[in-house]
Amino acid sequence: xxxxxxxxxxxxxxxxxxxxxxxxxxxxxxxxxxxxxxxxxxxxxxxxxxxxxxxxxxxxxxxxxxxxxxxxxxxxxxxxxxxxxxxxxxxxxxxxxxxxxxxxxxxxxxxxxxxxxxxxxxxxxxxxxxxxxxxxxxxxxxxxxxxxxxxxxxxxxxxxxxxxxxxxxxxxxxxxxxxxxxxxxxxxxxxxxxxxxxxx
Amino acid sequence: xxxxxxxxxxxxxxxxxxxxxxxxxxxxxxxxxxxxxxxxxxxxxxxxxxxxxxxxxxxxxxxxxxxxxxxxxxxxxxxxxxxxxxxxxxxxxxxxxxxxxxxxxxxxxxxxxxxxxxxxxxxxxxxxxxxxxxxxxxxxxxxxxxxxxxxxxxxxxxxxxxxxxxxxxxxxxxxxxxxxxxxxxxxxxxxxxxxxxxxxxxxxxxxxxxxxxxxxxxxxx
Numbered sequence: 420x421x422x423x424x425x426x427x428x429x430x431x432x433x434x435x436x437x438x439x440x441x442x443x444x445x446x447x448x449x450x451x452x453x454x455x456x457x458x459x460x461x462x463x464x465x466x467x468x469x470x471x472x473x474x475x476x477x478x479x480x481x482x483x484x485x486x487x488x489x490x491x492x493x494x495x496x497x498x499x500x501x502x503x504x505x506x507x508x509x510x511x512x513x514x515x516x517x518x519x520x521x522x523x524x525x526x527x528x529x530x531x532x533x534x535x536x537x538x539x540x541x542x543x544x545x546x547x548x549x550x551x552x553x554x555x556x557x558x559x560x561x562x563x564x565x566x567x568x569x570x571x572x573x574x575x576x577x578x579x580x581x582x583x584x585x586x587x588x589x590x591x592x593x594x595x596x597x598x599x600x601x602x603x604x605x606x607x608x609x610x611x612x613x614x615x616x617x618x619x
Numbered sequence: 620x621x622x623x624x625x626x627x628x629x630x631x632x633x634x635x636x637x638x639x640x641x642x643x644x645x646x647x648x649x650x651x652x653x654x655x656x657x658x659x660x661x662x663x664x665x666x667x668x669x670x671x672x673x674x675x676x677x678x679x680x681x682x683x684x685x686x687x688x689x690x691x692x693x694x695x696x697x698x699x700x701x702x703x704x705x706x707x708x709x710x711x712x713x714x715x716x717x718x719x720x721x722x723x724x725x726x727x728x729x730x731x732x733x734x735x736x737x738x739x740x741x742x743x744x745x746x747x748x749x750x751x752x753x754x755x756x757x758x759x760x761x762x763x764x765x766x767x768x769x770x771x772x773x774x775x776x777x778x779x780x781x782x783x784x785x786x787x788x789x790x791x792x793x794x795x796x797x798x799x800x801x802x803x804x805x806x807x808x809x810x811x812x813x814x815x816x817x818x819x820x821x822x823x824x825x826x827x828x829x830x831x832x833x834x835x836x837x838x839x840x
Contacts, residue, residue, distance in 0.1 A: 425739060425741075428739065428740065428741065428742060428813065429739055429809070431809070431812075431813075432805065432808055432809035432812055432813075433805065433809075435812075436790070455747075456742075459746065459747050459748065459820070460742050460813070460816060462747075462748055463746075463748045463816035463819070463820045464812045464813070464816050466748055466816075466819075466820075466823070467784075467812055467815045467816050467819060468784055468812070470765055470819075470823075471765065471769070471780070471781075471784045471785055471815075472784055472785065472787065474663075475762075476762060476765060476766070476785070477663075477666075477667045477670060477766075477781075477785055478663075479662060479663055479666045479680075480666075480676050480680055483662065483666060483680060483683075484659075484662060486680070486684070487655075487658075487662065487683070487684055487687060488655055490684050490687075490688065491654065491655055491687065491688065491691060494688055494691065494692075495651055495652060564652055
């Protein structure tokens with residue numbers, strides 16, 4: 420079996436993919452031995468494949484992942500409260516007054532860890548157990564995905580957390596905050612401060 | 620990329636449910652905050668697929684984001700028989716193609732485009748190009764030449780070439796992702812490879828190397 424240059428060019432891609440039958444393969448190999456032009460084309464295509472196959476050629480732009488993640492978060496609906504969540508929310512509403520009174524007591528004079536903390540108007544039940552980290556500024560419901568340092572969690576009562584200067588997480592504590600007098604603008608600001616801290 | 624292959628490991632064992640399939644189910648059942656974990660291994664693929672079609676970083680990133688959001692909104696429509704990565708790339712390709720059509724008036728027509736796909740392509744140049752240095756992709760000048768050459772191909776060749784050679788998809792996966800036949804993938808791939816070799820061999824095989832030499836007469840690498 421003898422193949423011409425034109426036939427070689429037509430099949431050269433399949434040859435590289437090893438998708439030609441043995442007879443054609445043998446004929447092409449024979450052709451490459453004698454034809455400098457076709458050998459140059461074969462070498463060149465192999466180089467093209469190698470060059471473009473290098474992951475460094477087409478990398479995602481710097482910060483791509485962070486921007487994609489933020490965009491996704493913006494689109495995610497706020498988590499829906501389950502029955503238990505609603506019961507807590509109702510209980511929280513009942514506790515607003517208590518929280519308000521406690522907020523003005525001397526126990527809340529500790530310097531706040533975040534300028535976004537507004538203990539006097541945050542109606543989180545004081546005895547609800549929440550988690551904090553020593554380096555963090557916010558307290559969270561257990562399992563909140565916005566906890567930055569999951570390895571060093573401390574579980575304390577919400578009232579205690581507020582006394583220590585922690586502010587409620589704007590995500591997992593949203594249902595309480597929506598009951599309070601915080602404006603949407605304040606919520607946005609607080610979200611930003613959390614995002615900066617999470618490293619993306 | 621590595622994690623992408625890891626989560627697909629159960630393909631060798633069809634009876635098992637892979638971590639990826641478990642993740643998909645959880646997202647479909649409402650744990651939507653896990654969606655990013657699902658797309659994370661394929662971020663680069665999504666981006667490069669969009670880049671192949673749109674040819675610039677900003678548009679590619681925008682289209683990639685939009686495609687991921689669409690996948691997120693329609694995750695319940697995803698069927699387990701399909702591969703998640705292929706489904707995601709299909710959405711990305713459609714999004715990028717749509718943008719390209721929309722902005723067609725602003726797009727400079729490619730210099731190398733052969734509408735006659737069935738006709739044979741004859742190499743124009745037979746420059747000897749035996750070796751390439753391993754660190755070529757790190758050299759900005761050469762990187763730009765490679766991207767420039769790729770951008771000069773027609774859209775249908777760019778798509779196939781990038782999915783096959785940059786993303787290392789199989790011919791079948793490339794055909795599925797682009798919604799074209801396997802035969803078309805092969806024809807377009809052959810052409811794309813020949814055209815790129817024609818565009819690059821004269822420079823990379825000789826003149827660029829000597830021009831880039833730090834010491835006259837000696838290759839810098």
